[in-house]
Amino acid sequence: MANYSISVNGKQHTVEALExxxxxxxxxxxxxxxxxxxxxxxxxxxxxxxHLNDTAVRSCSVPVSAVGENKITTIEGLxxxxxxxxxxxxxxxxxxQCGYCQTGQIMNAAALLKSNPKPSEDEIxxxxxxxxxxxxxxxxxxxxxxxxxxxxxS
Amino acid sequence: MKYLAFPxxxxxxxxxxxxxxxxxxxxxxxxxxxxxxxxxVSLFSCDSKGNKKGSFAPxxxxxxxxxxxxxxxxxxxxxxxxxxxxxxxxxxxxxxxDWGKVQIVQAEGDEKKYGNQNTDGxxxxxxxxxxxxxxxxxxxxxxxxxxxxxxxxxxxxxETESSQVIHKASGxxxxxxxxxxxxxxxxxxxxxDIKLKSREQFSIIGRATSIIDxxxxxxxxxxxxxxxxxxxxxxAVIKRCPVVGGSVKSFTDEKTRAVPGVLQVVSxxxxxxxxxxxxxxxxxxxxxxxxxxAIKGRDLLEVNWDLGPNASYDxxxxxxxxxxxVSGGEGTPRRSRGDFKSASANAKxxxxxxxxxxxxxxxxxxxxxxxxxxKDGFCEIWACTQNPQGARDVVAEVLxxxxxxxxxxxxxxxxxxxxxxxxxxxxxxxxxxxxxGLPIKVQWTRxxxxxxxxxxxxxxxxxxxxxxxxxxxxxxxxxxxxPSISATSDISVMQPDDGEMxxxxxxxxxxxxxxxxxxxxxxxxxxxxWLRSVRNIPQVFAIATxxxxxxxxRGMDPVSHALDLLGADRNITFNEEIVKGTYPNYGxxxxxxxxxxxxxxAVIERVAKESEWGKKLPKGYGLGFAxxxxxxxxxxxxxxxxxxxxxxxSIPHVHYAVDCGTAVNIDRVKSQFxxxxxxxxxxxxxxxxxxxxxRVEQNNFDGYEIIRMPESPKEIHVHIIDSEDxxxxxxxxxxxxxxxxxxxxxxxxxxxxVYQLPIKLNx
Numbered sequence: 012m013a014n015y016s017i018s019v020n021g022k023q024h025t026v027e028a029l030e031x032x033x034x035x036x037x038x039x040x041x042x043x044x045x046x047x048x049x050x051x052x053x054x055x056x057x058x059x060x061x062h063l064n065d066t067a068v069r070s071c072s073v074p075v076s077a078v079g080e081n082k083i084t085t086i087e088g089l090x091x092x093x094x095x096x097x098x099x100x101x102x103x104x105x106x107x108q109c110g111y112c113q114t115g116q117i118m119n120a121a122a123l124l125k126s127n128p129k130p131s132e133d134e135i136x137x138x139x140x141x142x143x144x145x146x147x148x149x150x151x152x153x154x155x156x157x158x159x160x161x162x163x164x165s
Numbered sequence: 166m167k168y169l170a171f172p173x174x175x176x177x178x179x180x181x182x183x184x185x186x187x188x189x190x191x192x193x194x195x196x197x198x199x200x201x202x203x204x205x206v207s208l209f210s211c212d213s214k215g216n217k218k219g220s221f222a223p224x225x226x227x228x229x230x231x232x233x234x235x236x237x238x239x240x241x242x243x244x245x246x247x248x249x250x251x252x253x254x255x256x257x258x259x260x261x262x263d264w265g266k267v268q269i270v271q272a273e274g275d276e277k278k279y280g281n282q283n284t285d286g287x288x289x290x291x292x293x294x295x296x297x298x299x300x301x302x303x304x305x306x307x308x309x310x311x312x313x314x315x316x317x318x319x320x321x322x323x324e325t326e327s328s329q330v331i332h333k334a335s336g337x338x339x340x341x342x343x344x345x346x347x348x349x350x351x352x353x354x355x356x357x358d359i360k361l362k363s364r365e366q367f368s369i370i371g372r373a374t375s376i377i378d379x380x381x382x383x384x385x386x387x388x389x390x391x392x393x394x395x396x397x398x399x400x401a402v403i404k405r406c407p408v409v410g411g412s413v414k415s416f417t418d419e420k421t422r423a424v425p426g427v428l429q430v431v432s433x434x435x436x437x438x439x440x441x442x443x444x445x446x447x448x449x450x451x452x453x454x455x456x457x458x459a460i461k462g463r464d465l466l467e468v469n470w471d472l473g474p475n476a477s478y479d480x481x482x483x484x485x486x487x488x489x490x491v492s493g494g495e496g497t498p499r500r501s502r503g504d505f506k507s508a509s510a511n512a513k514x515x516x517x518x519x520x521x522x523x524x525x526x527x528x529x530x531x532x533x534x535x536x537x538x539x540k541d542g543f544c545e546i547w548a549c550t551q552n553p554q555g556a557r558d559v560v561a562e563v564l565x566x567x568x569x570x571x572x573x574x575x576x577x578x579x580x581x582x583x584x585x586x587x588x589x590x591x592x593x594x595x596x597x598x599x600x601x602g603l604p605i606k607v608q609w610t611r612x613x614x615x616x617x618x619x620x621x622x623x624x625x626x627x628x629x630x631x632x633x634x635x636x637x638x639x640x641x642x643x644x645x646x647x648p649s650i651s652a653t654s655d656i657s658v659m660q661p662d663d664g665e666m667x668x669x670x671x672x673x674x675x676x677x678x679x680x681x682x683x684x685x686x687x688x689x690x691x692x693x694x695w696l697r698s699v700r701n702i703p704q705v706f707a708i709a710t711x712x713x714x715x716x717x718x719r720g721m722d723p724v725s726h727a728l729d730l731l732g733a734d735r736n737i738t739f740n741e742e743i744v745k746g747t748y749p750n751y752g753x754x755x756x757x758x759x760x761x762x763x764x765x766x767a768v769i770e771r772v773a774k775e776s777e778w779g780k781k782l783p784k785g786y787g788l789g790f791a792x793x794x795x796x797x798x799x800x801x802x803x804x805x806x807x808x809x810x811x812x813x814x815s816i817p818h819v820h821y822a823v824d825c826g827t828a829v830n831i832d833r834v835k836s837q838f839x840x841x842x843x844x845x846x847x848x849x850x851x852x853x854x855x856x857x858x859x860r861v862e863q864n865n866f867d868g869y870e871i872i873r874m875p876e877s878p879k880e881i882h883v884h885i886i887d888s889e890d891x892x893x894x895x896x897x898x899x900x901x902x903x904x905x906x907x908x909x910x911x912x913x914x915x916x917x918x919v920y921q922l923p924i925k926l927n928x
Contacts, residue, residue: 012425029425032457040400040455045392046385048579049456050530051611055866058530086385093384101383105375105832108840109245110382111389111530111579136875143866145530145580146245147843148836149874150881 020088046086057142067122100155108146233342240272240279244581247833259301261325274553274573287894373832390549402459405448408859426458478690487625496683503679508640512631523853531579537594556588619694624703652689669704676732701901709791709905771822776803789910812926826890841899
């Protein structure tokens with residue numbers, strides 16, 4: 012066990028954890044940010060996606076000891092009032108069914124738009140391939156991302 | 166050989182009565198409803214003349230507070246189908262409530278308060294649409310009575326809108342809150358005097374309504390089972406016996422206890438055999454301060470198992486044995502019409518095919534999890550459950566508590582698909598909480614979920630079709646074998662039960678002179694449960710791909726062939742041809758919900774038109790068709806595929822036509838069909854569970870694959886038949902016809918027939 016000081020959503024948190032504790036469980040169990048979901052534990056489903064600086068990472072597979080000075084952003088920190096363009100687009104297209112995977116989907120899509128503000132449909136599909144949705148909302152997710160992006164090459 | 170009767174649950178509800186809740190009812194309904202103007206609706210089972218049977222039991226509640234707040238109880242579990250929105254909106258529409266300000270309160274599990282809450286079988290809307298409308302209409306009538314008296318105007322001149330009573334002629338308005346107190350004193354009108362809105366008057370029903378949990382979901386604030394927490398909560402992760410029916414002989418936990426954060430290691434006695442539909446598997450639980458410590462501790466446990474009689478189970482071997490069995494002779498007759506032997510003897514052509522489908526896991530994105538607190542002889546649970554009452558009953562039984570001493574709170578469900586109807590994971594939490602005296606959250610990992618599901622069972626079927634000298638389909642002989650769900654509760658069950666046979670086998674609707682449907686023995690050596698549309702999946706896969714082949718053999722177009730085989734407009738009852746028992750019709754009286762060939766033909770014609778069936782397609786493209794009625798909803802499906810040289814299948818278009826009676830929330834009907842296509846695409850193209858030495862061979866989403874965005878069906882068009890008929894469910898009906906339509910499309914594109922799922926075109 013060791014103490015780690017990590018920056019989450021612009022706030023510094025000190026947690027006592029095993030060095031291999033995944034960031035996912037640090038966020039959920041130690042810090043109490045539960046918008047990040049557990050789906051597989053092995054970076055296969057994307058439900059736990061958060062940002063490490065501006066990059067989407069699977070928090071189930073990032074040990075707390077590897078976070079260091081990097082800035083973590085979770086769904087709770089994506090926007091102040093739940094009004095990030097993607098969150099609004101998600102509402103416009105009524106994307107969610109059960110909703111469980113959607114925070115991970117939104118975080119993955121947000122990282123995509125940061126690095127590529129006008130992704131093509133194919134780029135969206137390839138980037139979102141790591142995020143599973145068992146309810147099958149893929150087409151609405153894609154439509155929402157296309158709308159939230161400042162235009163698409165399609 | 167033995168099979169059990171189905172259904173066991175109460176579904177026959179054909180009448181309802183609105184009542185004004187008394188003070189006693191408020192108390193029973195809990196604090197959310199204390200005070201104000203509260204209405205309940207009571208559902209009754211009826212005899213054939215419509216007379217009530219059984220006792221008066223209030224269930225659904227609507228409250229209007231003195232401040233005008235409209236509160237509607239959602240008593241069904243939300244798992245993505247939108248029921249927390251779609252039933253309340255029905256009440257709100259009839260009432261004339263301001264929908265944007267309605268508060269929805271999720272009910273705990275309690276049959277006495279809320280009636281049947283087991284959210285499965287696609288029947289929430291079917292069962293509760295009319296009672297919900299009546300509750301809203303009665304409240305509206307009483308509020309109008311109070312306002313009309315105050316204004317001294319006829320009630321007929323008053324309306325409700327935006328949670329106000331309005332007198333249009335004078336422009337006067339009063340909010341519900343100011344009327345609620347007096348309305349509560351008025352007698353409830355007799356059933357015959359309840360005035361429901363006409364279809365033209367609906368303002369919410371029949372439109373696309375956003376789900377109430379949408380902003381909470383997109384901002385990460387929605388509370389699922391995994392998010393439930395109480396002060397001092399500990400987390401348990403369990404190492405379960407890898408073989409169903411095994412037990413713990415001994416275990417070594419030194420390394421586990423050395424993990425910082427691990428608190429206790431506790432053995433769980435499992436149900437043994439039969440595995441049951443509600444009790445845990447044998448295992449050893451690691452209880453820790455947090456999830457990670459529990460997972461680490463669990464992985465370091467060394468358990469010596471008595472694996473029991475299923476340790477040699479090999480699912481591929483079972484498939485081989487069943488192939489022999491279904492194609493090798495007579496089985497148990499389940500439906501019989503005409504003389505198949507004679508049809509066979511006189512046939513000009515006989516087509517004989519064997520169909521194979523594997524075990525499937527539900528793989529809900531939220532793995533099973535439950536929180537239990539046992540204190541002072543009372544157990545309180547928070548769980549993602551489809552069946553809070555079933556959970557409550559079994560927890561009471563296992564803890565030795567009275568049912569009244571168990572409370573089950575229902576969170577949002579991160580997917581259900583039938584898995585979360587089984588409360589085994591909730592019982593684990595309750596047992597551990599009682600034994601340790603600690604608040605315990607049991608968390609399943611994905612590996613736990615894939616290894617220890619209540620699986621959709623593998624199936625092997627053999628169909629023999631005979632075509633006579635006049636090119637007519639003269640005989641249909643369907644042989645079926647698979648491990649039955651009933652065997653999970655009774656290991657002597659060797660053949661499909663009546664409920665499973667109802668799901669797309671004995672309800673073969675086509676007008677063929679000789680029909681013979683037979684079942685064969687299959688041993689059950691795993692936990693089998695129901696998965697979204699259940700046995701419709703394999704049975705319709707076999708039937709609808711075989712029909713495509715028959716159409717081709719007869720030189721007919723598959724769509725015209727289906728329309729032709731359905732025959733004249735008629736209502737089918739099946740009963741006289743079912744060999745033993747009666748046709749269950751999804752728990753509904755077939756007089757109220759007949760099987761109408763007219764409606765099936767209408768969806769087929771609609772889907773053919775919308776998909777431009779028959780159009781010329783480029784090389785490598787194919788269109789496939791299948792139609793099926795399940796859960797009382799009529800569905801026809803056309804799938805378009807392209808197959809490249811490497812055998813890779815893409816699905817650019819899917820068309821569904823659906824007749825679900827009145828579509829309450831158009832958007833959620835569409836989303837269920839969009840999702841149903843994706844769900845079916847997963848098992849048609851990707852998913853399979855196999856057992857070797859009694860153990861599941863897949864571990865996570867790398868081994869048990871579900872469909873991902875790049876390969877998923879692209880444009881899914883849902884065409885809803887405009888109807889005022891009684892509403893029927895849409896959660897499951899999209900699933901069954903998709904896979905056979907896809908297989909038929911693959912054939913159209915490649916000339917290769919598919920006899921086994923998931924589809925493997927190369928090798």
